[in-house]
Amino acid sequence: MDQHAVGDNAPGGHPAKNEAPTVPGYSHPSARDLDVLSRQLGRPVRDVVEIPARCVCGNPLVAATSPRLSNGTPFPTTFYLTHPVITSAVSRLEAAGLMNRMNERLAEDSGLAASYRAAHDAYLVSRAEIGERSGIGAVPEIDGISAGGMPTRVKCLHVLVGHSLAAGPGVNPLGDEALEAISEWWTADRCYCDGAWDTGGEAPSQDLSRHGPQGLPEIVGRPAPVRNTQKHAEENHADEKTDSTEAAQ
Numbered sequence: 001m002d003q004h005a006v007g008d009n010a011p012g013g014h015p016a017k018n019e020a021p022t023v024p025g026y027s028h029p030s031a032r033d034l035d036v037l038s039r040q041l042g043r044p045v046r047d048v049v050e051i052p053a054r055c056v057c058g059n060p061l062v063a064a065t066s067p068r069l070s071n072g073t074p075f076p077t078t079f080y081l082t083h084p085v086i087t088s089a090v091s092r093l094e095a096a097g098l099m100n101r102m103n104e105r106l107a108e109d110s111g112l113a114a115s116y117r118a119a120h121d122a123y124l125v126s127r128a129e130i131g132e133r134s135g136i137g138a139v140p141e142i143d144g145i146s147a148g149g150m151p152t153r154v155k156c157l158h159v160l161v162g163h164s165l166a167a168g169p170g171v172n173p174l175g176d177e178a179l180e181a182i183s184e185w186w187t188a189d190r191c192y193c194d195g196a197w198d199t200g201g202e203a204p205s206q207d208l209s210r211h212g213p214q215g216l217p218e219i220v221g222r223p224a225p226v227r228n229t230q231k232h233a234e235e236n237h238a239d240e241k242t243d244s245t246e247a248a249q
């Protein structure tokens with residue numbers, strides 16, 4: 001059952017030093033998962049504790065980051081969309097202004113606002129469960145803080161889509177809508193991995209841990225890079241690697 005870290009479930013049952021104990025049944029991302037994630041993102045990944053959504057072929061679509069990074073920093077953005085085909089499709093929706101319309105609807109439609117608030121609550125529950133399973137435990141500094149603008153605003157569609165893919169349909173209404181809206185470019189029933197990232201050579205390995213996460217709120221400090229073309233760029237939005245990749249081609 002255990003396919004990873006030496007020492008985690010070593011004979012004798014003593015967790016390795018500096019490794020949090022995990023609960024039985026917990027499945028750590030494999031070395032291959034981490035390799036694919038770093039290629040998808042074009043940078044090394046850190047503190048990824050689970051792969052909550054996968055392509056039909058098995059490749060990761062979403063990475064779950066520990067609610068507390070290994071340097072001790074509380075980290076509220078649990079679900080990070082990694083598949084380049086999906087991230088670039090979602091960026092198209094953002095560029096087309098979908099978030100503005102969603103925010104207008106949240107202000108007018110109390111039913112939608114209530115389901116969106118429920119999605120925020122579900123996000124917090126999932127994060128607590130992941131913290132529990134991965135041996136991180138509670139992270140009180142980020143109690144009540146989710147991501148992506150939840151519970152009342154939409155600030156990052158990538159966060160909502162990552163949540164929807166991780167949670168399955170019916171949990172995050174606006175993430176579900178965004179997934180529906182990218183069906184022209186990506187659907188769950190097919191593999192879109194071929195050619196979506198560089199599979200040759202070494203995976204990115206230098207330490208780029210200061211990257212700006214998707215929808216990271218102010219609590220964790222450093223703002224993410226700003227995209228001038230986006231109206232919401234001032235709101236700690238992610239630096240979308242796919243944009244620079246496309247621009248470089």
Ligand SMILES: [Zn+2]
Binds near residue numbers: 055057059190192193
């Ligand atoms: Zn695939």
